Amino acid sequence: MxxxxxxxxxxxxxxxxxxxxxxxxxxxxxxxxxxxxxxxxxxxxxxxxxxxxxxxxxxxxxxxxxxxxxxxxxxxxxxxxxxxxxxxxxxxxxxxxxxxxxxxxxxxxxxxxxxxxxxxxxxxxxxxxxxxxxxxxxxxxxxxxxxxxxxxxxxxxxxxxxxxxxxxxxxxxxxxxxxxxxxxxxGVKSKTFDTGAAGGTATAGDQAQGSRLSRIKLTDKEKKRLQEMIKRADSLQEIIRLEKMLNEGTLPPGVHLDADVMEE
CATH class of the missing domain: 3.80.10.10 (Ribonuclease Inhibitor)
Incomplete structure (x- = not known):
């Protein structure tokens, strides 16, 4: 909302x-x-x-x-x-x-x-x-x-x-x-990005998601799909669920095609 x-x-x-x-x-x-x-x-x-x-x-x-x-x-x-x-x-x-x-x-x-x-x-x-x-x-x-x-x-x-x-x-x-x-x-400030910005950057509250994907390489399209999924979350519980999955090194269904993901 x-x-x-x-x-x-x-x-x-x-x-x-x-x-x-x-x-x-x-x-x-x-x-x-x-x-x-x-x-x-x-x-x-x-x-x-x-x-x-x-x-x-x-x-x-x-x-x-x-x-x-x-x-x-x-x-x-x-x-x-x-x-x-x-x-x-x-x-x-x-x-x-x-x-x-x-x-x-x-x-x-x-x-x-x-x-x-x-x-x-x-x-x-x-x-x-x-x-x-x-x-x-x-x-x-x-x-x-x-x-x-x-x-x-x-x-x-x-x-x-x-x-x-x-x-x-x-x-x-x-x-x-x-x-x-x-x-x-x-000289030490949090690095932030904004999921809602036109350029595809996200707000500071979402900064942790970048580090949580450190073990997975995503294409630009997959990154965009993930950002859209975060933006569409309509409750705090849904956002917590997404964050938990990312913290565990997994991605929500629908973010990627299996062939497009490379594990480091």
Whole structure:
């Protein structure tokens, strides 16, 4: 399911306990926090048109892989994206949502410290949740986030201490003069591809599929069929099934002809 103006118009909108106008888009499942520009699915910018603007949007329990392509939305202060498949955040997102204060990305697929660098552009960000992402297991994860996002006051539901900020500066230096460690980390980002792009590349959430096919050589047609099969998956369970097969070194039926596959 894609995010469209019609879906937004038909979704529940209410005042949450913080007196924010919240749009409920939980468990649709949406594949990405943007809509493709085609006849079936209008561009996401059309959702700026509903009569009631929103302060908060709840995308929890969807299948979003890339967070981005929002229209200019200065009113939005809260995004809830727990239990999705977000692996990348578009660099332009802070420009589109300049007043974001609360961002919940628990249980997603962000993998590298440098993938978090875009968060530094959210000048008003104060509450950030990244628990149960692979990146949280990286050495100096908490210090890196605090170095890149000095305005954050609560990280993973824990209040930030001045001593942590001082340690972050000691490890990574300043923005103008980063240490060798900081420069090394900034050079390591996740490689992403997008199954939905016109050129046949896929979103960051699907990056693992490339490595899972390391033992099998596919023709261009077979790769295209696999990408189309991933795009057509209409539920998180179906995507998990496909990922499990790829992880086991097998391909879903219909992807290839036996004569076209060569095992390395």
């Amino acid at each position: 894609r995010l469209t103006a019609e879906l937004i118009r038909d979704s529940l909108s209410y005042l949450n306990p913080l007196k924010e106008r919240e749009l409920d888009l939980r468990a649709r499942p949406l594949r990405r926090a943007r809509a493709r520009q085609d006849t079936e699915s209008p561009p996401l910018r059309t959702w700026a048109l509903p009569a009631q603007p929103h302060d908060s949007i709840d995308f929890t329990d969807n299948d979003i892989q890339t967070l981005g392509n929002f229209p200019l939305s200065p009113r939005i202060t809260t995004l809830l994206l727990a239990r999705n498949r977000v692996a990348s955040i578009q660099p332009a997102l802070p420009t589109a949502i300049p007043n974001l204060r609360h961002l919940v990305l628990a249980s997603n697929q962000i993998a590298e410290l440098a993938d978090l660098d875009v968060l530094a552009k959210f000048a008003r960000l104060t509450h950030l949740v990244l628990i149960e992402n692979p990146v949280t297991r990286k050495e100096n994860y908490r210090y890196w986030v605090l170095w890149r996002c000095p305005g954050v006051r609560f990280l993973d539901y824990v209040k930030v201490k001045d001593a942590e900020r001082q340690q972050a500066v000691a490890l990574f230096g300043t923005a103008d003069e980063p240490t060798a460690l900081a420069s090394k980390i900034m």
